[in-house]
Amino acid sequence: MKILKVVHTASFLLITPVIFGQRVVIPWPQVTDSSDLVDTHSRPIEYQEKKTWSFPEPGVYISNEFTGARVNEVTELNDSTFSLTIRPENFPINMSPWYAFKIWSRSPGDIYIKLRYEHGRHRYYPKTSKNGKNWTPVRQTDYFSTSKDTTAFFRLHTGTDTLWVSAQELMTSEWLAKWVRMLAEKPWIRDTVFGYSTLGKPLRAMKIGSENAPNMLIILSRQHPPEITGFKEMNAFVETLNGDSRLARKFRKNFYVVVAPMMNPDGVDNGHWRHNAGGIDLNRDWRWFNQPETFAFRAFVLGEREKHHSTVRYGIDFHSTQVDLFYMPADKDLPSGKGITRPWITKINKKFPDHPFSPEPSGLTGQISKNWILHELHAEAITYEVGDNTDREVIRKRGETSAKLLMKILLKEKY
Numbered sequence: 470m471k472i473l474k475v476v477h478t479a480s481f482l483l484i485t486p487v488i489f490g491q492r493v494v495i496p497w498p499q500v501t502d503s504s505d506l507v508d509t510h511s512r513p514i515e516y517q518e519k520k521t522w523s524f525p526e527p528g529v530y531i532s533n534e535f536t537g538a539r540v541n542e543v544t545e546l547n548d549s550t551f552s553l554t555i556r557p558e559n560f561p562i563n564m565s566p567w568y569a570f571k572i573w574s575r576s577p578g579d580i581y582i583k584l585r586y587e588h589g590r591h592r593y594y595p596k597t598s599k600n601g602k603n604w605t606p607v608r609q610t611d612y613f614s615t616s617k618d619t620t621a622f623f624r625l626h627t628g629t630d631t632l633w634v635s636a637q638e639l640m641t642s643e644w645l646a647k648w649v650r651m652l653a654e655k656p657w658i659r660d661t662v663f664g665y666s667t668l669g670k671p672l673r674a675m676k677i678g679s680e681n682a683p684n685m686l687i688i689l690s691r692q693h694p695p696e697i698t699g700f701k702e703m704n705a706f707v708e709t710l711n712g713d714s715r716l717a718r719k720f721r722k723n724f725y726v727v728v729a730p731m732m733n734p735d736g737v738d739n740g741h742w743r744h745n746a747g748g749i750d751l752n753r754d755w756r757w758f759n760q761p762e763t764f765a766f767r768a769f770v771l772g773e774r775e776k777h778h779s780t781v782r783y784g785i786d787f788h789s790t791q792v793d794l795f796y797m798p799a800d801k802d803l804p805s806g807k808g809i810t811r812p813w814i815t816k817i818n819k820k821f822p823d824h825p826f827s828p829e830p831s832g833l834t835g836q837i838s839k840n841w842i843l844h845e846l847h848a849e850a851i852t853y854e855v856g857d858n859t860d861r862e863v864i865r866k867r868g869e870t871s872a873k874l875l876m877k878i879l880l881k882e883k884y
């Protein structure tokens with residue numbers, strides 16, 4: 470059964486001018502590529518029905534009744550093979566089909582799972598967990614599909630204990646709240662809520678370092694729900710900024726850091742492939758700010774900048790894609806005519822020659838966070854893309870190293 474819920478954007482739009490005043494007007498370069506002009510007014514999304522599918526004979530149970538799950542339908546093909554339909558929240562949509570479910574069986578045995586994607590192609594290699602926290606990729610000998618397919622086929626070893634299966638590690642808004650609480654035990658970090666998502670979830674930010682510092686650094690993550698590897702590298706990066714090293718202490722005296730670690734909590738918790746609950750790719754809404762998540766973050770950053778009379782020096786938006794790369798402005802497009810991204814990337818790559826980032830200069834007209842930071846805040850910014858399959862240990866170490874290197878570079882700059 471499909472449950473179609475139309476988000477009541479009409480009422481939001483009607484009251485927008487009253488609450489928020491004038492429409493956002495930011496100087497933005499002439500758009501020549503029409504793919505950069507995206508309508509970001511809300512569109513309906515489809516919610517999955519939350520349920521546990523029970524197959525008493527042969528005694529197999531599959532459930533999406535948990536936060537971050539995604540399975541739309543389950544059918545039994547034979548007593549050991551089950552087909553799971555995975556649909557996006559709406560479409561057209563980026564090819565990043567997220568799935569997550571729990572499975573258990575009355576007696577121990579092998580179960581074959583066929584994922585059948587609608588409007589998508591396979592991207593994420595399945596991982597399993599016994600507790601929803603520690604994840605292991607399905608053994609290669611249990612995996613039978615080729616990538617880029619509209620289906621994925623693999624074998625699980627099930628029993629009475631619940632087995633979690635997910636596209637990537639499950640890291641929901643609950644996980645985030647715990648992480649932020651843990652970090653905010655340090656006196657130099659304040660946990661704050663800068664707004665509410667479409668479905669009313671708190672949008673969290675951390676304010677790190679001296680709010681009276683003359684310089685600001687902006688960090689964003691998780692506009693796109695399945696992009697866990699970028700989120701993990703952001704975790705290591707932010708923890709390093711918060712460290713006890715002399716470098717980190719000096720940095721926090723000179724820089725006020727604003728971190729929005731999960732821009733799209735509705736999408737994350739509802740197992741979306743890409744969009745927020747307004748059915749929109751948030752990383753196309755940084756020109757018009759039609760969605761509450763982007764609107765609230767912009768207002769928050771502008772307010773902090775004004776209140777503390779500081780200047781934004783750099784912005785980083787963490788994402789994931791097939792490979793490790795930085796989307797960065799071309800040097801000629803930077804306000805100062807020269808950037809710090811190139812020297813930074815060179816230094817990171819020297820330390821991680823087997824896992825280098827490739828520098829990809831990208832245009833100024835896409836309606837993405839990087840370009841908003843450039844056009845409205847007049848600061849250099851990048852999209853920090855981590856490969857879907859990059860080794861998790863490399864991600865942690867590289868996140869720590871890239872944070873140290875960036876702190877050194879930013880402290881040496883003469884402002």
Ligand SMILES: [Zn+2]
Nearest residue numbers: 693696788789
């Ligand atoms: Zn992304």
